[in-house]
Structures are given as C-alpha cells and as structure tokens.
Amino acid sequence: MKVIVASFQYEACGMSSTFPGTGDFECAEGRDVYRKLDVEDVFRENGIETVPVFYANALPGGICPLAIYESFAEKILSGVREHADADGILLVCHGSSEIEKIGSGELDLVSKIRSVVGDRPLISVAFDLHANIHPRLIPMVDIVCGYKTAPHTDQRETHRAAAKILADALCGGHRPVVRMVKVPMLPAGDTMLTAEEPLRSLIAKTRAAEQNGIFRVNLFFSHMWVDAPNTCASVTVTAADARLADAAATDFANRFWQARKQFRFRVETGSVSECVRAALARTGGRVFLTDSGDNTTAGAEGDRTDILQELLRVGAGRKKICVSGITSPEIVEGTRGLRAGEEIEVPLPAGAVKGKIVRRGKILGWAKDVIGESVTVDVGGIDVIFTEKRSAFIAKENFELAGEDLETYEIVAVKQGYLFSELAPYCDKQYFVMSDGSSCVDIRRLGLKRIPRPLWPLDDFEWQAKI
Ligand SMILES: [Zn+2]
DSSP states (O other), X not given: XXXXXXXXXXXXXTTOOOOOOGGGEEEEEGGGHHHHOOOHHHHHTTTOEEEEEEEXXXXXXXXXXXXXXXXXXXXHHHHHHHTTTOSEEEEEEOXXXXXXXXXXXXXXXXXXXXXXXXXXXEEEEEEOTTOOOOGGGGGGXXXXXXXXXXXXXXXXXXXXXHHHHHHHHHHHTOOOEEEEEEESBXXXXXXXXXXXXXXXXXXXXXXXXXXXXXXXXXXXXXXXXXXXXXXXXXEEEEESSHHHHHHHXXXXXXXXXXXXXXXXXXXXXXXXXXXXXXXXXXXXXXXXXXXXXXXXXXXXXXXXXXXXXXXXXXXXXXXXXXXXXEEOHHHHXXXXXXXXXXXXXEOOTTOOEEEEEEEEEEEXXXXXXXXXXXXXXXXXXEEEEEESSOXXXXXXXXXXXXXXXXXXXXXXXXXXXXXXXXXXGGOSEEEEEOOOSTTOSOGGGSOOOSSOSSOBTTSOOOOOOOO
C-alpha cells in the first residue's frame, strides 16, 4: 500500500494588508518533508510505503494571492498525478487559508486531489485548531484530525494521529466516516485557552470519547479575521460508522455551544497606555506586553509602534525593555554595513527619533528555518528589534537568534495575543494589550459582512445542534 504525504499551511487574515509571496513560505520537497512532518514511521510500522511530495508553511498573513496558492497546489497535484494509484493521502493544512478569488484553499485543494484520484483513496486531513472548515470539504475526506491545544503544543501528535487513523483504516480495510456540525459562534480566539475551564474539561471529554469506533473528536475554535460564509466554530467526529459520528458530533456541538459564555480573557487586559503604565509600575519579575491588534501570529503586519511610542512618551528608560519583532525592511536594509554604536534615525508616526545600533541578528521563521535579518536598535534606552521580514518572537530561540537574551529584560513586548507556551516559563505577568490593528480582537469592530448569521456573540439566540 502507498500513501502520499503533502502539506500546504496558511492562515489568512482578511484585514491584513500584507500579502504573502513565494519567498514567505518555508518549503520542503521529497524526503525533506519529513524534517517538518514526523509521520513516516507511523506508516512504515504498518508496512505502508509513503511518497513525501511537498510541504509549504508560512507565518499567517493577508489573503493569499491566487498565483502563489496555485503554484504550491500544483506541486502537490503533480505528485498526486504521478502517484494516482495511491491508497491514501495525508494532507496537513491550516483550515483557514482564504485564497484570492476562490475562498477556502483547503476546499479547492481537496476537490482537485479528488478530481485526480477519484473516490477510492482515503484522504486524511490534519487541521489547526483555528480552522474555519468549509462544509463542502467534509464529504470529500475520510478522516479529520485537529490540534487540541491553544496555545498549540500538539502539532506533531495531531499529524501522527491523522497518519495512524489512516494507516489503521488501510490495514483494516475499512472506510471511516466524518461528520461536522458548524456551531454558530465566533469567539475571540484569545479567550480560548485549553488549559483553562471550560475548555480543559471539554477537550478531556473529546479524548475520553475516542474509543469503541470513535476515532477522533475535535472542537475547532475558528479564526475571526476571515470574512467568509464558513467562518465560525465547528465540531468534527471521525468514526467507524455514520450513526456513531452523528451522535457524537451533535453531543459535542451542544456542549461547545453551551460553554460559550464562559470564554473570557484569563489575563489582565487594557489599552496601550493602561498596560504600559501597569508594566512600568510593577516591581520584580518579567512582564510581557502582548500587542494583540498587531499580532503577526494572527496575520497582522507587525509594523505598528503603538507600544514603543507609549513607552517613549512616558520615558521608560529606567527599566530594561525589549520591544520585539517590528517589521521594517527599510531599517534593516538602511543599517546594513553600519557598526554597533552608530546613530540612525528611526521613523515613527509622531516624528523621527534618534536610535543607536546595538547589534545585528537573524530571524527564525514560522517553520523554524532562518528567514532573514534583524537589527536591534537602542531607542531612548529601549532595545527595539526590527526585522527584515514579518516575524513572530514566540520562543526564547527567536530572541537568541536575534542576538538578545530574553532573560535580561524586565519588560518584553511581543506581537501576539495569548502568549505562546514556549514563552510562558519566562513570564511572571502578562498584560494583554487591546491595541488597534489588523488582528483587533473586538469582533464588532471588524465589519464582517459575509459571515453566517445569526452568530454569537454578535447575536443572542437559542440554538441546538442537528445533523
Ligand atoms: Zn491556530
């Protein structure tokens, strides 16, 4: 037996003005795919041959240009055409990849794969927890697995689960059934942490349910920054038969819906000035300020300087502060060849200020490859890391590669909403900054027009799941 392994992962933020180019994707072909997707042994142990075709993954950004998506889809499709006799396909996607002119990239990709291979091969898809799954995709796939953690820590486990259920189905000669219930809610993703209630118990129940013919139960939290008819939460169940899948999907959709009013921010929130003031007033420990409106991990541009400007305005120089990952190819390019200590002009909306070069470094990409350069500039006593490309400082190693030791700072600003789990050990206090930008967390300010209605929290209504 033979399985094709492929991946196209992209999360689109419809409010963002930054559109990905080919170079923004970290790609792998052939056996290099297994550097990124650790699934080969799952198949090998079951005597299944694999064909690793192509992998592409990028930091979330604006709507994906059609030509960029098509170039990657074609790489996957040419592998599928070459191995159209495959018995199965493992496809790792995000689930919220909105593509220019065509909408859901996952729907388009799975449709095209089916048009090549027909109905016979099993298709197993792995999705991010923030997938806005298109209902028309479900009848075309046989297995759906999603992450169960936010912040995400179970990517590898999920990819391997999608591989294992596929391998078991192929070896056992059975065809699983997938059912999905779209749950009419679009909660702010940053209020939905799986280590906190009510989600901790709900996710534990999904794990407990995975037995006796139920292979996988997933709650998908959705991604609020895509204005599309499929933008809302959902529940999927992959099971041995339709009766089991229907019953579990309905049950979990009702539980998920009933929990909605308990989703709330678990950390202190405030305006830019409130959070900056609170961070400066705090003594002892390390404070993180998460710039949620300009959250690059949700697709925002990462070029806003609201927090930096507020720190400069109140004269924050007495604390050791790092403002990380401001996108500025101009500053990185303009300082090339300059030495540490040399003075430069840093343009800010309120007017240029003087800065001094501290050091140059590198940027770690979303899929852990080195993707460009950074420069740290001392601006009014604050270390500001400017990056050549959009970036996400989600772990200590991101700072290390930029030449900075995270542990030497008392206040660290990052372009995130919820704090990524790799940073949690270094954080004594987080302030969730309700800043402006493309990833604003207030759904009412997004002006969404194509989303399904009624939709909680925009509408207050009763709802019951049915299939
Ligand atoms: Zn996600």
